[in-house]
Amino acid sequence: MPEGPSILLLKNKLQRYKGKMVTEASGYGEMDKSAIQNVKLEEIETFGKNLIFTFKNFFVTVHLGLFGSMLVNKRKKVNASFALHFSDAEINFYVANTHFYRGRPRDFFNYKTDILKEEYDGEFVLSTLQEKFADKMIGDALMEQELFTGVGNIIRIESLYRAKIHPDSLVKDIPEKKLVYLIEAVVNYAYEFLDQLKTDSVKEQALIYGKKTCPKDKKELAIGEMGRIKRKTYVCPKCQKMYQ
Template sequence: MPEGPTVKKWGTMAGQFLGRSVVTTGGNTKKVDLQMLQGLCFTDIQVHGKQMFMKFTTDPSAQTSIQVWLRYHFGMWGTLRVNELKSLSNSALYRARYIQDPKPRVVLYFGDEEFLAFYGCSVQQIEAPLIDEETDVLLDSFNVEKSTSFLRQEKPVCHLLLDQRQFAGVGNIVKNEALYSSRLHPMQLGSTLSSEKALELVEAVGDFAKKWVKDGTPYSPMRDLSIYCKKACPLGHKVVRDMLGHEEFARITYWCAWCQPMQPTAPSTEFAEEVQAETSGEKSSDTLLAEGSPKWPIVMLKETSPGSHLYA
């Protein structure tokens, strides 16, 4: 899933067409009448978390004023291409030889061979962006104090970090890297964290996300990851890989049983009891490392049904 730093870079790429008029449109979306954009000027772009907002208006000299905002959410596999169309990779072609090249959801043409192509995203027309700048981890206005308090709930931190209502832009890579940097077990209950430890985790989230924007590419993070998709942590310990999270929001999680041990907690709620039940039979990190194949249980957390874009 594209994360905040990636969408931020895509916003910068799309911004090169600001002030240009849409010549024609394409794409297979049925949610928006793209023809209404033809002749309108691309006048503003905003990125919040994993969402991109684009504004189109009529020329100031036009007799009738029109303003259109489009909201893009890139989902699990969405992407943006500039002046090029996406094609299947060689590995994908090998696995599925008869699948056609992917079809863009939206294409905005600004001139000959100058266009933006959106793939795999949801798009909708809105009145205007509704943005809480205090929740975007990439902004200077990100409310560290509020986010620190939010983390101290009786839910696992790996679940809390993916809540886009408070940590807009955080996805699986940012989550895993920040937890390792803070030496926290993914299933550690937020309520067991001291205010200092919760603050350390929040700052680790912001630091990594901003470093990704600075050093990563538009389609991948920087190369020097510590834990995500690694077989060993920077200290040489074997990395554990498992699916953690609530049902459809479960994500593959990477952590080091040695560097990120589960701290003792007294169960007082459903979440605490569930975590204790799932981890009570686990072996010590020393035993896990000695055996060479640490395996932690799959944990499916109970939660009321959230909105489709509330979690990463």
């Protein structure tokens, strides 16, 4: 599944369509597209794993699930689930979930939690984590999109390894300074991830994601579906402390 940085990169690729007229929208998705006709595309943004197309009084979010993809001025043999058409171009989304909202994105989304936004607020994330997610395992809490907006499985695993925290540790048992370190590691790694995407080297440069041994002590990693979220997890039992 694409993580926040992958979506930010897609957004950057689409910037040349900002300010252009959308002649129509199509696709088999059920969202009502009738408002998207001869309207100016005012802004293209992201919120975590969502691309946002903003028009004058409304906006549309596009979320690529596990199998979603985007093509610009190209088509697959199968039908797009959502597409934006311009007089001389088109953006096609496959297996994407879309939502239509009246208003502005900031009225609906809290940019303070988006790991790749200037508005990102680590203090806000820390206090919310401690207040509302105290009894959760940190490996699960990291996937909560309203708290760590844009984090996906690779960012989750790599930042926990960098912070030396075992994913099954409960949030309330982890010392605050370790949580602060983790929150910083998430953001720092997200920007590394973004850079590595440009050379297609995210998996190659990952420290433990997709690997068999810890790069530090060469110990075999524990690999399996962990936590309640049951996502594939990689842990070094020696480096990553289980707080309890």
